[in-house]
Every structure is written in structure tokens, then in C-alpha cells.
Amino acid sequence: MKIKIALLGLLSALTLTAWSQSTVTTNATVGALIPDGNPSGLASSLTLSGSGGPISSVTVSLNISGGYNGDLYAYLAGPVGQFAVLLNRVGESSGNALGYANAGFNITLSDTGSDIHTSGSYLLGSGAVSGSYLADGRNINPLAAGSAFDPAGTAGLSSFIGTDANGIWSLFVADMSGGGQSTLVSWGLTVVTVPEPQSWAMLAGGFMSLFLLRRNKFGRK
Numbered sequence: 106m107k108i109k110i111a112l113l114g115l116l117s118a119l120t121l122t123a124w125s126q127s128t129v130t131t132n133a134t135v136g137a138l139i140p141d142g143n144p145s146g147l148a149s150s151l152t153l154s155g156s157g158g159p160i161s162s163v164t165v166s167l168n169i170s171g172g173y174n175g176d177l178y179a180y181l182a183g184p185v186g187q188f189a190v191l192l193n194r195v196g197e198s199s200g201n202a203l204g205y206a207n208a209g210f211n212i213t214l215s216d217t218g219s220d221i222h223t224s225g226s227y228l229l230g231s232g233a234v235s236g237s238y239l240a241d242g243r244n245i246n247p248l249a250a251g252s253a254f255d256p257a258g259t260a261g262l263s264s265f266i267g268t269d270a271n272g273i274w275s276l277f278v279a280d281m282s283g284g285g286q287s288t289l290v291s292w293g294l295t296v297v298t299v300p301e302p303q304s305w306a307m308l309a310g311g312f313m314s315l316f317l318l319r320r321n322k323f324g325r326k
Contacts, residue, residue, distance in 0.1 A: 127300075129156045129270065132166070132293030139172070139278050141286040144247075146178075146279030151294060153184070156270040158300040163265045165191060165214045165240070165294060169278070170233065172287025175204020178247040178279045184272025187265045190258060193243040194281065195222050199252040209233030209287065214240040216262045222254065247281045270296045 131151050139147045165181060179192040191214055196205030205227045212234060214221065221238035242258020276292050 126161060126297055127157060128295060128297050129153055130293065130295045132291060134291045135289045136291075137289055139169075139177070139280050139287045139289055141172075141280050142176075142283030144178075144279050144281060146277055147289055148275055148277050149289065149292065150273050150275045151292075152273050153270050153294065153296060156296060156298045158298045159267045160265045160270050160296055161299045162216065162297045163189075163262045163294065164296075165262070165276075165292065166212070167191065167214060167292050168211050168290040170209045170288045170290050171285065172208055172280065173204075173282070173285040174207045174210065174234065175201075176280045176282040176285070177287060178281055180277050181262075182275045182277070183265050183268060183270075184274060185269050187268050188244075188260065189240055189262045189264045190242050190244050190260045191240050191276075192221065192278075193241045193245065193258070194247050194254065195241065196227060197251050197254045198223070199255055202251045205234075207231055207234050208285070211235045213237040214262065216240070220257065222258065247279075265296075270298050 131153060133149055133151050135149050137147055137149075167179070169177070175194055175196050177192050178194060179190075181189045181191055192210075194204045197203070207227055210233060212221070213236070215237065216239065218237050218239045220241070222241045222243060224238060227234065240258070240261045242261035243254055243256075244258065244260035245253050274294060278287075278289055280287055
């Protein structure tokens with residue numbers, strides 16, 4: 106009897122683990138020029154569906170070619186009004202009024218890693234930046250003075266945690282200063298959600314009931 110109880114407990118634990126999260130990934134190929142020196146920018150949208158429960162994490166892939174990285178401002182808006190600043194004149198600071206001069210990004214942004222705005226991996230004037238970074242999060246006017254960019258950002262991708270993933274997600278990218286034009290090649294989302302606790306309990310309860318019914322059917326104790 107003790108062995109059966111232990112097995113039942115293990116089954117419930119495995120059930121909770123297996124169903125504790127789901128991951129949805131979607132991508133968009135855009136291939137459109139970002140208007141140079143024009144705050145009206147460029148928008149692109151993706152639709153997510155079939156995701157259950159609240160968001161536990163969001164990761165954004167961003168592929169932009171050419172231009173001048175220190176000119177770019179980008180944010181992500183979620184289906185129920187969530188908002189995160191992905192890029193905001195990267196490199197601009199009290200000591201660098203123009204930002205980083207790299208041409209393009211092929212990056213992944215999340216809520217961990219080095220800050221994309223201040224990362225020491227940049228080499229002024231080199232090619233596209235690649236790798237994984239912390240989203241910029243600086244929710245300030247992209248035309249603000251350099252000193253306004255010195256503090257770390259607070260409007261990062263954690264803004265989406267606990268909200269609904271299903272619906273339209275929109276990326277906005279703008280080039281805030283003339284000279285050197287960028288192209289939004291593609292972008293994508295990976296959204297991880299966790300089912301509501303009552304869903305876990307119902308699922309585990311169903312497996313437990315099935316186990317007990319089968320035991321009774323065959324006269325096992």
C-alpha cells in the first residue's frame with residue numbers, strides 16, 4: 106500500500122512538472138527600410154494564439170541590418186497594453202552623445218544578461234552586434250540629453266510577466282537621427298506561459314482518479 110501511495114505521489118509530481126509551462130515561438134520576416142531620421146518609424150505585428158495561463162517570460166529576437174545603432178529606438182507592445190523598451194539610442198550617455206556606431210543587430214533580448222545599452226562588447230564603427238542581452242528598458246524620450254540615459258532601465262521585458270500572451274504583439278522601430286539607413290530584416294517572439302494553479306490541481310486530480318478507478322476495477326488494494 107505504501108508503495109502505491111508513493112507511486113501515486115510521484116505520478117502527481119511528474120504531471121505538475123510536465124504541464125507546468127508551455128512555450129510558443131513565432132517569427133516575422135519583414136525586410137523593410139526604417140525611415141531615416143523620422144520618429145514615425147516602422148511597425149510590424151505578430152499574432153499569438155493557443156497559449157494558456159499567464160506569461161512567465163518573453164524573449165525577443167531582432168535582426169536589423171545597416172545604419173547607425175545609436176540612432177535607433179524600438180519598443181514591443183503586447184496584446185493587453187503591456188510595453189517594453191527594447192532599444193533606446195544604445196550607447197548614448199553623458200559621455201557619449203551619439204551612441205554606438207555599430208551597423209545593425211542580430212540579437213536576442215530577454216530579462217537577463219548584459220545591458221544592451223551599455224555592453225562593453227561594442228566596438229565603435231564595427232559591424233552588426235550579435236549575442237544575447239538584457240533589453241534596454243529606458244522609458245525616456247529618445248531625444249533626451251545623454252545624461253538621461255545613464256540610469257539603468259526599468260521598462261524591460263518583465264513588464265509582460267503575469268499577463269495574457271494571446272493576441273496581437275507589435276514591434277515599433279524608429280531611426281531618430283538622419284544619416285545611415287537601417288533595415289528591419291526580421292523579428293520574433295518566444296513566450297513561456299504557466300497554467301493557472303487550479304488547472305494543475307484539476308489535471309493531477311484526474312490522473313489520481315483514473316489510478317484509483319483502475320485499482321478498484323481489478324480488486325487491488
